[in-house]
Amino acid sequence: MGPRSRGWRCSFENSGLTARGIEYRDKAGHLQQVTAAKEIILSAGAVGSPHLLMLSGIGPRRELETAGIRCKLDSPHVGKHLKDHAEVGMVYSAPGIGTPLMELGLSAGPDNLRGPHGPFPQDPADDVNLPPELRELKTEAERRLMDWAETGSGLASSSIYDGIAFFSTGLGDTHTHDGQIGFIPTCFGADLLQDRIFYDLDQYFDDPQKRLAPDAENVLFLASNCVPRSEGEINILSADPACAPEINFNYFSDPHDLKVMVAIMRRVLAIAAHWPGGLGEWLVPPKLAEIHGYIPGEDPSDALLESCALYFAATVYHLSCTCRIGDVVDARLKVKGVANLRVADASVMPDIPSGNINAPSMMIGERASDLIWADHALSRTPAMA
Ligand SMILES: Cc1cc2nc3c(=O)[nH]c(=O)nc-3n(C[C@H](O)[C@H](O)[C@H](O)COP(=O)(O)OP(=O)(O)OC[C@H]3O[C@@H](n4cnc5c(N)ncnc54)[C@H](O)[C@@H]3O)c2cc1C
Known part of the structure; x- marks a missing residue:
């Protein structure tokens, strides 16, 4: 597939669901076809993989037909069960501590x-x-x-993500952690907060210019529920591969997740309160402070913390579980009901790991490689073993 390919569909042989090849558009926009010698491996991530399966006619029948796609295999879980970690940023003014x-x-x-x-x-x-x-x-x-x-x-050697804490809030399975707090010794710039974390800065800060000035001294805590129960979905909107699917995160649809998030935010407040020498104030989004009658320095109510989570939770970009093992693919990562088609990426995770998911995604790639070698009775040369 060319690096600029804009989506593809699997082509199947007429007599049954056996994946035979792919179609894609090259840089010039011409439709190209490639036939697979053995099998097709789909690794387009938790958004791209279910999208491409659905474009190929594999997915929830009603949704495919609504989008104008002929359903070749009714696979109701494709694109469902989306999991992600949501995080809430809590900025503190930190004179003498924060790094401008x-x-x-x-x-x-x-x-x-x-x-x-x-x-x-x-x-x-x-x-x-x-x-x-x-x-x-x-x-x-x-x-x-x-x-x-x-x-x-020196500062250039810092990842900026300087501290991290994993802990149990006690609200979920107490045998594992469900809370994650990241500590950043600055609060990033307007472009990153706006473009990557999607904050409406006028809603988030009382005075964005002042708070994000190049010499401002702030720190940022990132509160994240790392065992979310809420599930979202990837919805196909069109048969046109160039039309992006809709991502519905559905954060906090399970009320448990909001309770856990409030507990994690309370842990941030406790850490800040015990900071050696003291931090400045939590920069509560002004509209929420007004609605909930927040008085600086006082303990915020659960209602204020809940509102803050509901308005300002943002993706950690850990999208996963949309072609999960058991529902869409089998234990060898083969798409159920289709021969010669495998998925190998974060979409096959049966549930989201309780931490960052890049390493688990790479492990899936390694495992997929072992399965492929074994299924085709291939032997590796010693250098590759
Ligand atoms: C901004 C950001 C920051 C992150 N930070 C961290 C972190 O600090 N730690 C951590 O553990 N994880 C982090 N992650 C998450 C991590 O990168 C992902 O979980 C991981 O890359 C998932 O791997 P994947 O193979 O499932 O998908 P991806 O790595 O997304 O790979 C999918 C590939 O498929 C391609 N593709 C998709 N659709 C098509 C198509 N139609 N045609 C052709 N190609 C297509 C994409 O371009 C991409 O190259 C971060 C993610 C993002 C976006």
Whole structure:
């Protein structure tokens, strides 16, 4: 499949559901076909894999037909049971403790501070025209980058995700943890909060300009329920492969998840209250503070924490379980009811792991590789074993 392919459909032989090949559009927009010698392995992720199965006629019959797709296999669980970790960001003002964004930017070198958001020109060739104060800033950024390259220390060596706590809230299975708190010693910039975490900054902060100024000193706690019970779904909207499916996260549809989230947010409040030397105030979204009569410094009500979670929970990008083992694929990751078609990605997870899911996704890839080698009676050369 070309790197720019825009979705494909499986083609089947007429006599039964055996996957024979794929169709895709190349960069020029021409439809291409590839025939598989042995089998097709679908690894398009928890959104892409169910979408491509549905485009190929494998999925919930009624939904496929509504989208104008002929159903070849009624597989009702395709695209269902979507799980993700949602997180709620709690920003604290932290004078003398939080790391200003400008400090982070400088420590990562001048190229990290280029336009359109940074003070340096987008094209390094234009640096010849820098005014003296920016030239000084650039020299400092170069010095810090060099320092990091030589010593491996300094701010540039930080992942920014500086601390993490896993714990049990006691509300779920007490044999495992269900709470995760991440600690970031800054609060990111407007572009990241807006474009990646999808915060409406005017709703989230009383004064976004001031709170996100390059010299502002804040810290950010990320509260996340890592054993969610709520399930969402991927809905197909059109038979056109270029039309993205709808992602319905459905966070907090199971009330248990909201209770757990409130407990995790309370743990953040406790950590902040015990911070050596003390943190500043939790920057409660102003509208919610007004609605719930929040007085700074006082304990927020459960209702305020719930509202904060409902309005500001955002994806951790851990989408999974939409082609889960048992329902859509079997234990060898083969699509049930179709020969020569396997899925290998986070969509096959039977449930979401209670932590970050990149490593488990890679393990699925490794396991899939073993299964494929074994099923085709292939033997690996020693270098690949
Ligand atoms: C912004 C972000 C930050 C993250 N941070 C972390 C983290 O810190 N730690 C962690 O553990 N996990 C993190 N994750 C999650 C982790 O990256 C995923 O869980 C993991 O990559 C899932 O692997 P996958 O193989 O299921 O899907 P993906 O890695 O998404 O791979 C699917 C591939 O299929 C391609 N594709 C999809 N549809 C089509 C199509 N129609 N035609 C052709 N190609 C297609 C996609 O382009 C992609 O390359 C993060 C994810 C994101 C988005």
